[in-house]
Amino acid sequence: xxxxxxxxxxxxxxxxxxxxxxxxxxxxxxxxxxxxxxxxxxxxxxxxxxxxxxxxxxxxxxxxxxxxxxxxxxxxxxxxxxxxxxxxxxxxxxxxxxxxxxxxxxxxxxxxxxxxxxxxxxxxxxxxxxxxxxxxxxxxxxxxxxxxxxxxxxxxxxxxxxxxxxxxxxxxxxxxxxxxxxxxxxxxxxxxxxxxxxxxxxxxxxxxxxxxxxxxxxxxxxxxxxxxxxxxxxxxxxxxxxxxxxxxxxxxxxxx
Amino acid sequence: xxxxxxxxxxxxxxxxxxxxxxxxxxxxxxxxxxxxxxxxxxxxxxxxxxxxxxxxxxxxxxxxxxxxxxxxxxxxxxxxxxxxxxxxxxxxxxxxxxxxxxxxxxxxxxxxxxxxxxxxxxxxxxxxxxxxxxxxxxxxxxxxxxxxxxxxxxxxxxxxxxxxxxxxxxxxxxxxxxxxxxxxxxxxxxxxxxxxxxxxxxxxxxxxxxxxxxxxxxxxxxxxxxxxxxxxxxxxxxxxxxxxxxxxxxxxxxxxxxxxxxxxx
Numbered sequence: 001x002x003x004x005x006x007x008x009x010x011x012x013x014x015x016x017x018x019x020x021x022x023x024x025x026x027x028x029x030x031x032x033x034x035x036x037x038x039x040x041x042x043x044x045x046x047x048x049x050x051x052x053x054x055x056x057x058x059x060x061x062x063x064x065x066x067x068x069x070x071x072x073x074x075x076x077x078x079x080x081x082x083x084x085x086x087x088x089x090x091x092x093x094x095x096x097x098x099x100x101x102x103x104x105x106x107x108x109x110x111x112x113x114x115x116x117x118x119x120x121x122x123x124x125x126x127x128x129x130x131x132x133x134x135x136x137x138x139x140x141x142x143x144x145x146x147x148x149x150x151x152x153x154x155x156x157x158x159x160x161x162x163x164x165x166x167x168x169x170x171x172x173x174x175x176x177x178x179x180x181x182x183x184x185x186x187x188x189x190x191x192x193x194x195x196x197x198x199x200x201x202x203x204x205x206x207x208x209x210x211x212x213x214x215x216x217x218x219x220x221x222x223x224x225x226x227x228x229x230x231x232x233x234x235x236x237x238x239x240x241x242x243x244x245x246x247x248x249x250x251x252x253x254x255x256x
Numbered sequence: 257x258x259x260x261x262x263x264x265x266x267x268x269x270x271x272x273x274x275x276x277x278x279x280x281x282x283x284x285x286x287x288x289x290x291x292x293x294x295x296x297x298x299x300x301x302x303x304x305x306x307x308x309x310x311x312x313x314x315x316x317x318x319x320x321x322x323x324x325x326x327x328x329x330x331x332x333x334x335x336x337x338x339x340x341x342x343x344x345x346x347x348x349x350x351x352x353x354x355x356x357x358x359x360x361x362x363x364x365x366x367x368x369x370x371x372x373x374x375x376x377x378x379x380x381x382x383x384x385x386x387x388x389x390x391x392x393x394x395x396x397x398x399x400x401x402x403x404x405x406x407x408x409x410x411x412x413x414x415x416x417x418x419x420x421x422x423x424x425x426x427x428x429x430x431x432x433x434x435x436x437x438x439x440x441x442x443x444x445x446x447x448x449x450x451x452x453x454x455x456x457x458x459x460x461x462x463x464x465x466x467x468x469x470x471x472x473x474x475x476x477x478x479x480x481x482x483x484x485x486x487x488x489x490x491x492x493x494x495x496x497x498x499x500x501x502x503x504x505x506x507x508x509x510x511x512x513x514x515x516x517x518x519x520x521x
Contacts, residue, residue, distance in 0.1 A: 006361075013358040021346045024387065089342025093403070096306045097359040098331040256309055 003100075010099045014107020019114055029115060033122045036070045040126050047190075054192060061223070063127040063134070064216035065189030070119045071148055072209060075112045075155035076180050079163030079172055082108070086167075086254045095252055102248030105160060109244070112156035113149035120148055135222050143219040143229075150236040151212040157243040164250040188213050193226065211235040257320070259284040259443050260305070260411055264314035267300050274300045276468045277314055282460070284410075287437065287444040289454045292464035293497055298447040299339070301464075302415050305445070306336045319410045332361075335404030335442075339415040341396045345389030349380055349399055352388055353406060360407035374402040377439075378432050394425025398432055405436055412436075414446040418453060426450075430457060451489040461489075465497040 022029065040063065048058040055061040085091045094104055127134055159176070166172050186200060187209040193201055204210045215232035218225040225232065258281035267275040275297040282288045290298040303309035305316055307327040315322055321329030343352045353371040362370055375381045378398040383391060391399065397417060404412060417433070418426040430453065436442055448454055454461055455475050462472035471478065478492040 010359065013355065017344075017347065017351065017355045020351055021344070024346045087340075089338040089340035090344060092308055092338045093336060093342060093356070094359070095308055096331055096334060096336040097356065098328050098361060099359050252308070 007100050007103050010103035011107045011110065014104060015110045015114070018108065018111030022111075022115060026118075029118045032070070032074060032115075033119055035073065036066045036119060036123050037126055039066045039069065040123070040130065043190075044130070054195065057133070059127070059130050059132050060221045061192070061217070062190055063123065063132045064220045065187075065213050067120060067123045067144075067148070067220070068151065068187070068209060068213045068216055069184055069189050070123065071116045071151045071212070072155055072183060073180065074115050074119065075109075075152045076159050076183075077176055078108065078112050078156035079159035079161075079176070080169060082160050082163045082254060083167065083169050083172055087169075091251075092255050095255060100248070101251045102244055105157060105247040105251055106153070106244055108160065109153040109156045109240075110149065113152035116148050116152050117145070120144065133221055135220060140219045144216060147212055147215045147219065147232070147236070150233070150240055151209070154208055154212075154236055154240040154243060157240065157247045160247045161243060161250055164247070164254045167254060183207060183209050186210075188217075188226075208236060208239050258282055259286075260288075260316070260318055260445060262301075262305075262314065262316040265301070265304060265311055265316050266313045267297075267304055267309065268312045273467050275304070278469055280462060280469065280472070282411075282443060282445060284443055285437070285441050286460055287446070287458045288460045288462070289458040290445070290447045290462050290464055291449075291451075291454055291493060291497075292470075295466075296464040296497065297467040298464055299415055300467075302413050302445070302447060305330075306334060306413050307331060332407075333410045335407070335409040335412045337397075337400045337404050337412070337414045337417055339419060341393060341400070341420075343388050343396055343399055343403070346387065348385050348387055349375065349391070350384040352399060353403055356403045357406045362407055370406055374406055377435065378402040379428075392425070393421050394428055397421060397425070397429050401429070401432060401436070405440070405442070408440050409442065411443045411445060414444060416448055417446060418448070418450060426453065433457065451493060455489045463493060463496045470496045 040059070044059050044062045044066070047053065047062070053061070082091065124134060162175055162179070163172055166175055186203045186207050188204060189209065193204055193210070196204060211227060211232040214226050215229055217223040218229055260280070260282040262278050262280050264277040264279060265275065266273070266277045278301065290301060292298050300309065304311045305318065305323060307323055307330050311323065315324050317323075318330045319333040321333060323330050347355070350371060353374055354367060357367040357371055372381070375384050378401065380395060380398055380402065383395060388396065388399065401417070418429050421429065433444065434457070437444060444457075446457070459474060460472060461475055461478060463470040463478070471481070473481070475489055479487045479489060482492055482495055
């Protein structure tokens, strides 16, 4: 019991200080909002006019995908912060404290979710401005936030694991770029699974991003889930747990 | 029982032996320095003792806790200041200390008081609310020492604590280190390339070369061991640690010999 309490407490200590960093310098978050805005305002509007997608209202379909994409892009480069902290010697100091490694990993991962909250707010505002049929029910918004956190935890921990393995900023940037677009294109973010070729359809079922988008689409705009919300949450929770355990085991490797 | 004791502690990277089986014992309240040329294995020893790097074989005990079987116990008993100036520049001085106060399990209600006390002790109370990226190198170092001492550890590890600091900042850091040691009877284990620093601060010095412990003793004993009048710690350092260079590159084995030559000229 004491171990669990210690784990939770230390996790939130790390998260608390990540929030303080964002509060001291929020410019990064504002700059990150530009990309989803461009996707919605330019790509979304143009694609909505082409009528090539089977979806009746493409902007409705796309908005949850763009939220998921923003979460992916914020989280997937989280590993670079770990390498940066390693280079500054901060990681070494964390590792000599009596803090569980998994708490260090999860604390950072939760803070990736917190970084995504302002993006969610901006996407909701822009989507409303574009007459997207968003469900404003309290329960649905809580559901979206919980999926946002699960997705951010999953992809930021995945990123941390890559950082622990590759160890240098240069290699990480290359691999980060290499991972992001395949994850994005092999998902249902901007086109439905039904129109994908067979091989891509298979790949999309192994992509956690697909499940996050499926859940977001159900909760944000009421599209019936392709898998069921239970499966979406279960996949994200299970993959996140496995990644946190792996990340906790590998975290110390970043300094050796 | 010694507060720090290593038993055949060894580290190998592939075929390269970074630290040969090492046996050292440090008594409570000592200031102990590991000195040696670059690549001698000093930082590797510190990293093993602070549980950052697993040992290939052997063991070490910090305040009775084994680095192999009880690393969490070791971490509760140590503070660590790495070679790099490593604080979060975005956060304030106060926040940097508060973060570590919480990670070191200081009771929540005592955190603020402990942080303020540490800031005052290190002469940083006026800078508490400023972002750390505005601090000078000396201030950052003092903040780091304060950070590592928040939980009153039995042993403080310092890896080249004054590297890159100007002489005035160095002296300030030394004074604050000694103040902490006197107040809390902390045992200090440090590495440094500054012989003046080692001579001024330490009561025991161990010379390392190519991963091996060459000799250890008090600064005076090490100087006296050369049996030449006016020998400095730097002379002893060169004498005990430069043998491989003297063989390969005709490096003068003992700087006192150079002094003799100068005198004759």
